[in-house]
Amino acid sequence: MARDVSSQFAPSWYSAFEGSHVQSREQRMRAFVRLWRAFMRARVFIATVLLALQVFMLVSQTGGPNWLVVVCSAHLCAALVTLYLWRPAEQAAPMHVQWLLTIGVDVLVFALLQSFQVGSINYTALFALPVLLASILGSLTLALATAASVTLYLLGEAALHAPLFSDLSTARFLQAALTGTGFFLVGVLANQLAIRLAREEALTASSQAAARAQAQVNELVIESLTVGVLVVDPHGVVRSANPAAQAMLLGQVSPQAAKLLLSARSSWQHLAHLVNETFARGEALETETTIDNEDRPSQRLHARTRLTAQSGRSAGLCVLFLEDLREVEARVRTEKLASMGRMSAAVAHEIRNPLSAITQANALLDEEVQAPAQKRLTRMIEQNAQRLSRIVDDILNVARAQPSQDTTSAPSLPLDQTVRQIAHEWVRQSKAERILGVHAHAPAAHVGFDPEHLRRLLINLLDNALRHASGKPSSIRLITQPSGSEHVRLSVWSDGQALEASVMRHLFEPFFSSESRSSGLGLYICRELCERYGAQIAYRRTRLDQREGNEFYALIPAASAAPTREPTQQSLSYPMGDSVATRAEHQGHPLSGDTPLATR
Template structure:
């Protein structure tokens, strides 16, 4: 019966057996020295018994110290020698006791059992055979100087049978236990691997995952959920709690979904909650999805529809508009016009140009191709943008670029990003120059410490947007300027949606006008907040 012997298991068993061996030898020595005068122990040869039990106690102490204080694997030869000494010492003491009534041979069952667990099958049966031979030999030795009944040979034979029975039974049980242990170890390894894979999948999922109690205590959360809900990473000894709106959902105790606004920028996310168990008080499993991806798909459908519509009307509007503009230009060059008529032709030309700009912006929206994202450094891209870009209107301006972190990798469409920044910078220069005479643009590039996602602040020195108009600035055709068409920021937002960029307007701590772009994570494709 083959069995794999584990070094740690062998060491544990031998430590226990060495302690048992030392306790047994000490107990026999004490019984010999302080026991009753008519004791069976050492009855035939008490001096030899004392010498053997003393040597056996010293031998047991040495082995116990070795097993407890040394490390290393055991060889079968070393273990066989230990059990062989056990058999010789106990059988010699049994012989010195001069009677089968001492019961000392039965003590070998413990050693045989230990040998069956720690030794290979052939050697463990050899130990049982040696013990049986010793038991019969001890009875035979008594026949040399005294009359021995046949019953003692029968008892020796029964004892030998007990030895073999114990060896075989312990060997079988040990094999079953080891096999079960190995199976459990394989299952444990498989479960650990599966758990590690599941944990890796959950961590890398673009959908946020949260397992929490009804009171909001978070038991499991992945990176995407932390970023979407703006939940800071807790220390090892600290508990994490979900936002209040999620706790309210959990207290309702039903499986449902809801779109909620989270974070200081009120980012819309879709939360789907389900109970882990049938009980209402069980933990909750929440799937949190950034609906910007849904908005992106809707945006693609909307752009396709808008493209078909604008393609059909562009020719019908642009040709007459071009004729009107050209006629007004020719009329304005006539020497027969007075000042008031020249003013009218100028108005016609200005509004023709304005209508042409509106059509141009709508065509840019309708022709919006699928974004082609690529990874690149935002800081390097800003340096190139600042050196190449010029505003359409001739205003004095300066551009300052501040890079707060070395890691600034983003994954967006370069041309669409150029269009977004150009539109915002165009507005910033115009308003900054109107308010201060010279426009000042400040690009500040930084990285969120928790998620590694990049944010870009575009700060200008203009008067900024009135608080009552902030919610409207990204609506189409909304403008506060007499000559504006209200499509520039709308176009920026649509392009941001196509690239999973969250754009919003806010005032800085110094009340400066600022547009913030929060880029999606370059690896997971989720918005940072």
């Protein structure tokens, strides 16, 4: 590929051009090679013709010296070698040796043939080939140099073959001068036209590349849209359809969607009528429709049409947009939930003061009453007041603006020690001594987490597990273990029933719960706390001790810790896909379901 032309050489056809629209180095090199080979084939053809002509004149004894056959043979061999064995020279180097062995050889051979011509044969027109070769593939300097060498040869030949200051001499000098001037003009014009053509080709290639890139971006955007897009012609034939539209109409993504007819199915008749009405009126329309599917639930869609601009005799196309009303309603519900969240936070803030008054009054009343029935009533008031207090705290914690926490500024907690302490407090409050089993396998791990936030995260996960666990011994497992060199895995497993698909889609959303007595904020708060410290929380169904269960696990970035004594257990890393039991057994801690918390 040609290098950029320096300031001392004029730019050639395939050299770099000023401006932002230039061809790439590879594109220009390919174009240069194509033209180079075309010229080399022309040289081979001309050399073959000249050799045949010299052989004919040698046989007929009508030509010049016999050694001209050898010259033409050498010329043909040189042309073949250049065509098949040499790479094209860079046009930015006008004095490259390859130019001398192509243009120089041609000028020399044609000059010998012209000098030793016999009869009326004139080889002057052949000089146009090296001049054009230099002008189109080389620089302007090389073209002018080639034209100048040819002109000097013609003038020298005129001076040698005619007496000076004679009429014949004047005519031959004038003819040589005019021919040389013509070669100069051909060289300059061919070079300038070549540069102009190359610049236009570069602009065209750049525009095509930009158009292709834009088309790819448009196609990517359309394919990733959740809104269905159909392009329909006036005959109702679907020219193209994005994956969302194919899924709405067919229930699956099919490459044959572009061959569909909207009138092919009775459930699409409303869409076909809408498209026909759009073409008839020549304006955009919209409506709500329902597609009744045989093998899947019906879909309520919002359909709107747009017409493309007409070009010539073409009637244009209709673009049909389909939007699933369930998604629209889901967005509306999300906005309503956000509004309800803000309203709930305001209401919760106002509830705190009367709730505190109720709690204090109940405590005073409990000190005065003595009857068992009255004591039972005060305990009921206390339990429900505490439940209301927890709900208020959850709502206020969700509503508070919580920026992401810098893990470097958070305190570095020893994970196993902290988890054991939190689990002990939770067991004492929940009276779940034999239900919970703790398996701490990350003795050297430290995490950058606020102690209170880690406690809330773990308490929420344990409370959620307790609501769904069977209540058998070790039906809840709390496990810590390293996960790679940069994270620690904290998981809570319970032997509850598998979650429904509709529940799994909304697990970590606010105000969503499968129980009527839950605020639906526990898992959402867990996700918010994890994201604040760069951790990730997720759910999966997994097997532990030959029992299926639900596992909520958090991957927490490991933090650097102060030098401590050498741990007694070796920290190992296991893939995420391994079961909890398998990893524990690798660590040398079989997960026995019979060991209570106190013995661990």
